Amino acid sequence: MSGLLTSPWARRVGLAALLAVAIALPFFFGPYRVSQLTLVLIYAIAVLGLNLLVGYSGQISLGHGAFFCIGAYTGAILLDRTAIPHLLTVPAAGLVCFAAGLALGLPALRLRGLYLALVTLALAIATPVLIKRFDGLTGGSQGLTVDQPAPPSWSGLADDQNLYFIALIAAVPMFWFATGVVRRGSGRALIAMRDNETASRTMGVNLATFKTRAFGLSAAYAGIAGALFTFANGFVAPESFTLTVSFAFLAAIVIGGLATVAGAVFGAFFIVFVPVWTSDIDEALSGVIYGATLIACMYVFRGGVMGVLRSAWAWSTKGRNEDEVAEVAVAGDGRRAGAGAGGVRS
C-alpha cells in the first residue's frame, strides 16, 4: 500500500482507519457474511505467503494447497489428540509447515520454472492421498471433526464474530511481518534473485539460503492459514484440499497483484466472493463465467488490483512527486518479471 500514501504519518492514519473498519465489519453483517469475511482473512494470509514466494522471489509453486492442507491437519490432529489450547495450534502449524517448506526448498535449488512447478504440483496431488493412507491419525476419508474455539464469555461475541477476530488478530502481524521482509534488505535480495540470479550472486546474495528461506516462510504462512481454516470449519477431510485450492491461491496473487503485500486481500476477496456470484448467475455455467471473469480481469487490470490502484495514483499525482513515480516504475518491473516467473528462464 506504500505507493498510495505519501508520508509515514498519512500511512499510519490510513492503516488505523483500515483496521477500524476491519474491526467494525462483523458488527454490521449477518453471520453468513461474517463467515465469508473470515475466509477472506484466512485466504489472504495464505495468498500473501504465496506472493512472497512467487511474486518476490520468482519461484513458482503450484502446490501451496498442500501446505495449507498440512497446516489444517496439524491443527486438527493436535486438537483431536491433545488438550492443547486452540490458539497454540496456529504457531504449531506454522512451524510444521516452515519445516516442510524448507525441505521442499532444497529441490528448488536445482529446479526452476516449469520443473519446479511440476514438483510442487506433485506435492499438491500427493498430500490428500497420503492423508487418506494414514487414516489412523488423520481419520482417512471420513475426516476429523474438531471443536471450534468458543468466544470468551466476557466478550459477548457470537461464534462467527469470534472466528473473524481470531483470523484478524492472526492476519495483522502476518501482514506487518511481510511488509517488513519485503522492505528490508532481505526483500531486495529476493527481488534481485528473481530478476537476475547471476547478478544477485555477484552482489553477495546467498541464493541457497534465500531460496530455501523463501519457501519455508511462504509455507509457514500457508500453514498458519490452514490451522485457522480448521477453526473456521470445525472439520477437515482430504476432499477439502484438492488442486482447486492451489490454483485459487495462484489466481488470487495474480488478481491482487504480483509482488504486492496488500494485493493478497483483494485476491482473497476475489476467490471467496466471485465464485459465489458467478454461480448465482447460472449454476451450470458458473465455472465458465468464473474463468471468463478471471480472463477479463487480466485484460483490464494488467498488474492486478494493486497495479490499477498504483497507476491511478501515479496518474493523479503526475509530476508532483518524483519518488512515487519511481516506486510505481519498480512495481511495474516487478510485475513483468513476476509474470515471467512461470516460464523457464535460465
Add this chain to the structure above:
Amino acid sequence: MVAALALVPAACGRDDSGSGGGGGGAAADPGITKTSVKLGGSYPFSGPASAYGTIGEGAKAYFKFINAKGGVNGRKINFITLDDGYEPPKALQNARRLVQQDKVFAMFNTLGTPNNLAIWDFLNQQKVPQLYVATGASDWGKDIKAHPYTIGWQPNYVTEAKVYAEYLKKEKPNAKVAVLYQNDGFGKDPLGGLKDGISGTGIKIVKAEPYNVTDPTVAAQVGRLARSGADTFLSITTPKFAAQGLATVAKSGWKPLQILNNVGADKNLVLKPVGLENAKGVISTSYFKDPQDPQWADDAAMKEYKAAMKQYAPKADPEDAFNMYGWTAATTMAKALEQMKKPTRAALMDAVRNMTLEQGTLLPGEKIETSPDDGYPLEAMQIIKFDGQNWKLQGDLIQAKAQ
C-alpha cells in the same frame, strides 16, 4: 485506534435475526409461510463427483410436479440448490448461506459423506433439520441424541452387507467368501456388517483384500482372491473398480458366485464396458424401481415419473437411476412436510421420526419406517440377479437392521 475501539460497544447489538432457528418456538420458524416452504441442498454439480449432481435434478423435478398440483398442504416447495464441487468446506459455506441468508426451513438431501459430516454439527447447533442425506454411510442414524436433526434415507452399507449375508445363509450356507473392499469407511463399514451377519453360520470369509481409491487397478487383489480357494466373490467397490473386478474375474479361470454392491451395479456404467455376457449371474441389491428395467414400463408410478421428468427436467435423462433416486427421496420429503402437525422445525422432525410410508417408485413392499429410536428410514433390500440383459428381482425383500 481509539475511535475504532469506541465503535465496538456501540455496534455490539447487531440485528442478529439470522442466527438460525434458535429455540424452534411454535410461532414462526424461518422459511415457512402458509403458501410456501423453502428447502436447501448442496450437490456436486461440478468437479469429480458431478455424475451424482443429477440427483438434485430428479428431486427438483418432483417438487415442480407436486407444486403444479397445488403443493403440500397449500404450500409450494422452493428447493434452492447450490454447487459444492464435492468439497466439504464449500458445502459448509453453502449450508451457512442457505440457513443464515436464504433462511431455508430445512436442508434436504445434501450429497456425500464428508460433505454431510462437515455440516451436521452446524445444522444441529442451529436446530435446522438435515433430512434424507444422499449417502449410504451408517453414521446418520447411529446416535440420534447427538444429532437429533439429522437423518439418512437410503439403506446404509451395513444393512446392505447384512442382506448379502442373509442371502448366502439361504442359498449357499457353506460359502467361502473372498471380499474386495475399498480401504475407507465406505468399504470397511459393510465388511464389518458382513462379519456380523455371518457369525455363527457355516459361511466363512477366507480372504479380504483392500484397495485404495488411488490404486490404478485392482487386478492384483482380485488375483490373490482367486487363488484363495473361495467360491463366492463379494465386491464392495465404486463403479470404476467394480468394472475392473468383473473384468479380471472374467479373464481368470475363477468361477465364483459374484456379488456386486449396489453402488457398483449400474448396468450402463459398469456392466456394459465389461461386456454384459461376463456379468451374467452376478448378484446385487435394489430398493427402488430401476428406470432402465422393462418390467416397470407399464407401472403407474414409473409412467408418472417419466412424464414428469420430460416436462420438468427436459435436459436430464429419465433412464438415469440417479434421477429416480432424487425423485423418490423428494417424495419422502414432501410426505414428511404433509404429515408435519405445526409449521415448525421441531414438528417436522417429529413427523420425520414417526413415519410409515410406502411409495410408488420404491420396490413393492419396501417401506420408509422410522421411530424415535430407529433413525434408518429404509432397511430392506431385494436381491437382484443379472440375466445377461437386465437385472431381475429375486425372492422377497430382505430386512436387515444396521444395529
